[in-house]
Amino acid sequence: MSTRKRRPLRSLVTLFVAIIAAVTALVIGNLTQGASYVPSLALDLQGGTQLILTPTSTEADDRQITEEDITQAISIIRNRIDASGVAESEITSMGQDNIVVSIPGTPSQETLDLIRSSSQMNFRPVLQIAAAQAAAPSAAPAVTAQSGATGAQSGEAPQSAEVAQSGDQPQSTKLTSTALDEASAMQLADTNGDGALSADPASSPENASDLAWVTEQALFDFYTLDCAAGDSAKRREGPADKPFAACDDSGAIKYLLGPVSVAGANLDSANAGQITNSTGQTTGQWGVDLQFDKTGTQQFADSSKILYSFQTQDAQGQSFFGKPDRNHFAVVLDGVVITAPSMNAIISDGRAQISGNFTAKSATALANQLNFGSLPLNFEVQSEQRISATLGSDHLEKGLLAGAIGLLLVICYLIWQYRGLSIISAGSLILAAGLTYLTIAILSWTLGYRLSLAGVAGLIMAVGVTADSFIVYFERVRDEVRDGRPLVAAVDEGWDRAKRTILVSDAVNIVAAVVLYLLAVGGVQGFAFTLGVTTLIDLVVIFLFTHPMMKLLIRTRFFGQGHPLSGLDPEHLGAKSGLVYAGRGRVAVRAPLAQAAGEDALPEGEGSSIAQRRRAARLAAKAEAPAPSGLESNADTDGDK
Numbered sequence: 001m002s003t004r005k006r007r008p009l010r011s012l013v014t015l016f017v018a019i020i021a022a023v024t025a026l027v028i029g030n031l032t033q034g035a036s037y038v039p040s041l042a043l044d045l046q047g048g049t050q051l052i053l054t055p056t057s058t059e060a061d062d063r064q065i066t067e068e069d070i071t072q073a074i075s076i077i078r079n080r081i082d083a084s085g086v087a088e089s090e091i092t093s094m095g096q097d098n099i100v101v102s103i104p105g106t107p108s109q110e111t112l113d114l115i116r117s118s119s120q121m122n123f124r125p126v127l128q129i130a131a132a133q134a135a136a137p138s139a140a141p142a143v144t145a146q147s148g149a150t151g152a153q154s155g156e157a158p159q160s161a162e163v164a165q166s167g168d169q170p171q172s173t174k175l176t177s178t179a180l181d182e183a184s185a186m187q188l189a190d191t192n193g194d195g196a197l198s199a200d201p202a203s204s205p206e207n208a209s210d211l212a213w214v215t216e217q218a219l220f221d222f223y224t225l226d227c228a229a230g231d232s233a234k235r236r237e238g239p240a241d242k243p244f245a246a247c248d249d250s251g252a253i254k255y256l257l258g259p260v261s262v263a264g265a266n267l268d269s270a271n272a273g274q275i276t277n278s279t280g281q282t283t284g285q286w287g288v289d290l291q292f293d294k295t296g297t298q299q300f301a302d303s304s305k306i307l308y309s310f311q312t313q314d315a316q317g318q319s320f321f322g323k324p325d326r327n328h329f330a331v332v333l334d335g336v337v338i339t340a341p342s343m344n345a346i347i348s349d350g351r352a353q354i355s356g357n358f359t360a361k362s363a364t365a366l367a368n369q370l371n372f373g374s375l376p377l378n379f380e381v382q383s384e385q386r387i388s389a390t391l392g393s394d395h396l397e398k399g400l401l402a403g404a405i406g407l408l409l410v411i412c413y414l415i416w417q418y419r420g421l422s423i424i425s426a427g428s429l430i431l432a433a434g435l436t437y438l439t440i441a442i443l444s445w446t447l448g449y450r451l452s453l454a455g456v457a458g459l460i461m462a463v464g465v466t467a468d469s470f471i472v473y474f475e476r477v478r479d480e481v482r483d484g485r486p487l488v489a490a491v492d493e494g495w496d497r498a499k500r501t502i503l504v505s506d507a508v509n510i511v512a513a514v515v516l517y518l519l520a521v522g523g524v525q526g527f528a529f530t531l532g533v534t535t536l537i538d539l540v541v542i543f544l545f546t547h548p549m550m551k552l553l554i555r556t557r558f559f560g561q562g563h564p565l566s567g568l569d570p571e572h573l574g575a576k577s578g579l580v581y582a583g584r585g586r587v588a589v590r591a592p593l594a595q596a597a598g599e600d601a602l603p604e605g606e607g608s609s610i611a612q613r614r615r616a617a618r619l620a621a622k623a624e625a626p627a628p629s630g631l632e633s634n635a636d637t638d639g640d641k
Contacts, residue, residue: 008548015544022438026445035445039437040105042088042452042526045396047388048104051115053077053379054097067096072371073379074099077115088450088526099379102387104450115379120237121264121370123300124244124257125209125307126328126340128222141341141356143304143329185223189216199242208258209306209326218243218256227251237335246330248337255337257330261303264333266296270370272363275355286358288367290351297350303329304352307343331370338369399456406460407433410467418474420559421567425470428546432466435537440530451530454523458530465509466538470546472505473498474567477550482573487562491554495547502542509535 029035040046055065055073074091081089081103090102101115180188189197199217201210227247238244240260247254268291274282292300310327330340341354354366407429414422436459443449477494485493513532517525553559554568562569 008551011544011548015540019435019438022442026438026442029445033445035441037441039440040444040448040450041396042450042455042523043090043102043104043387044452044523046104046450047386048102049107049112049384050103050387051101051112051384052094052382053099053101053115054382055099055379065097070096070099077101081111081115088452088523098382112384121267121331121333122237122240122260123262123264123303124260124330124332125303126255126325126330127209127211127214127243127258128256129325129328129340130222130254141339141354141358142344143341143347143352143354144345179226179228180223182224185220188223189220191216191219207306208261208303210258211326213243213258214256215243218245221245222254222256225254227254237332244332246332246335246337248340253337253340255330255340257332257337261329262292262296262299264331266293266299267291267370268293268296270367272358272360272367275353285355286360286363287353287355288358288363288370289353290370292350292352294350297348300350300352301346301348304343304345304347308346333369339366395453396456399453399460403456403460403463406463410463414467414470419565419567420563421474424546424549424553425467425474427549428470428541429463429466431545432462432534432537432541435541436462436534439533439537443533449529450526452523452526455526455530458527459534461531462534462538465506465535466541468505469502469538469542472501473542473546473550476501478568478573481562481568481570484570487560487568488554490568491550495550499543499547503539506535506539 026035026037030037055069070093074093077099078089078091081091081101088104090100092100094100103111103115186197192198197216197220199215201212201215203212205212222245225245225247228251237246240263242259244257244259245254246257270291271289272286273289275285275287276282307327307329327342328340329343330337332338339354341356358366411422411426411429414425418425440449440451444451473495476498477490480490480494481487510532513528513535516528517532520528557563559566559568562571564572
């Protein structure tokens with residue numbers, strides 16, 4: 001088989017192998033994890049659970065809740081729900097004091113607890129760090145006194161202050177970045193070999209950074225912590241007075257942390273800005289400025305003094321940190337370490353600055369996390385109830401029926417307009433519909449995506465998007481046939497011209513879907529998501545199915561010879577006259593047109609297709625046919641026949 005013949009088959013095989021793999025994965029997911037073959041439905045189609053929450057201050061003075069607090073609380077709850085894998089939820093404020101949270105379906109108890117709890121952010125000293133990949137020394141952020149602020153010590157960081165490698169931990173408690181099974185973790189964590197894990201320190205710790213907090217239970221938790229697991233497995237913070245194992249937000253690094261040294265509620269503000277030097281000039285680098293309240297100032301001063309003390313002198317008298325892991329402190333938000341900078345100064349006035357390889361965007365993102373995380377609010381549940389679907393299954397059935405009718409009408413139009421080519425277009429539309437259903441079902445299983453009525457509208461719109469690609473392709477091919485190209489050459493040339501138009505059109509749809517998804521909320525996001533997914537599926541179908549099938553069918557007798565019902569009949573399309581390339585540098589008039597005009601034509605088989613030669617034969621037969629007898633008698637008016 002030639003290479004040209006193998007290419008279409010290779011594309012088709014690739015597509016169907018991918019489909020089989022996706023179906024197999026969904027079946028295995030159904031058998032092992034309970035994945036549903038039916039996509040999950042959103043709040044408007046299925047109903048769900050509604051909670052009305054009233055934020056209350058956690059501060060001693062019971063300050064008044066502001067509108068800004070409510071806005072920040074809504075943002076925190078939305079981030080939590082999205083992280084738990086629940087999509088298409090609705091979170092709004094009701095009046096000035098309440099927050100209404102509506103979740104589709106029946107949420108798990110873990111999700112409900114996550115919504116009810118306050119946003120907890122704490123500062124903990126780092127006891128050990130285990131990195132999946134060694135970080136460059138300059139990449140780790142550092143904490144210094146703010147420019148112009150007073151501190152016991154400040155200035156340039158020691159040369160090796162940001163090296164994150166352990167060197168003082170006994171071999172029996174050396175930490176690893178990979179998760180271990182419970183048996184292996186038990187063997188390593190049980191340092192005294194008594195077969196039981198102790199959660200009590202071996203000696204009385206002097207402070208939160210004391211290695212006495214590295215208990216057998218803490219080691220076991222650290223060894224078994226899998227940072228590659230989902231967010232729901234990582235967003236759990238232990239008691240404030242106990243050690244705690246946590247991952248960073250990227251899942252690349254995990255930490256063994258001491259008890260809480262400063263509560264997040266004691267952080268007054270965090271602001272991103274450019275770092276200034278001692279003369280007040282900006283350095284062009286970005287950082288995050290922290291300001292603690294009175295209690296937090298004292299706690300942070302004590303903690304910074306301890307962390308900064310982990311330094312020593314080398315042979316030349318230069319300062320460096322011999323215990324770099326313990327020089328860091330971690331900011332833990334909802335059980336995840338969002339940053340773990342080193343301490344490069346003793347901060348006695350509560351004004352600290354986190355510096356590092358920040359950009360304006362990353363510094364602002366960290367400042368927002370610190371501000372939102374330190375929001376001193378608890379949530380009291382005023383009511384919790386089941387709510388019915390706002391639209392219901394009837395609307396879903398009508399939406400799907402409208403989509404099916406639209407699909408049928410499009411297929412009928414394609415049959416009327418393109419005849420035999422409708423086999424390819426109808427097959428492509430059916431394949432696209434199947435791929436879309438399979439994709440939505442897999443996304444519902446893996447990402448928690450839920451299909452709303454707006455999403456159904458996006459799916460219906462996809463029928464037109466996909467049909468538009470076929471029409472562009474077919475019309476390009478037919479244009480080439482009208483210009484007199486042989487059918488095989490017309491398919492190749494038409495595809496070269498059509499695919500650029502299809503790519504540009506679908507690229508515009510994808511950009512529009514992405515922008516709409518990022519800027520919108522709720523049901524509009526569902527519409528944008530399905531529009532983007534179906535547009536990508538359109539590209540897959542047109543490149544891996546429609547065009548390869550066209551290449552294969554054009555080699556058959558029905559399509560390749562331009563049968564009148566094939567949709568590619570040159571006579572029906574009105575092929576133009578002109579010259580064709582006859583090979584070996586020869587150019588001649590097209591055979592059927594030349595014969596009809598009584599001119600010399602190319603020899604049979606040269607420069608013309610079978611369909612063109614058949615058309616020439618029909619024209620010649622008409623020219624040679626005798627006139628009807630009735631016409632002859634009418635013409636003999638003088639009787640001298």
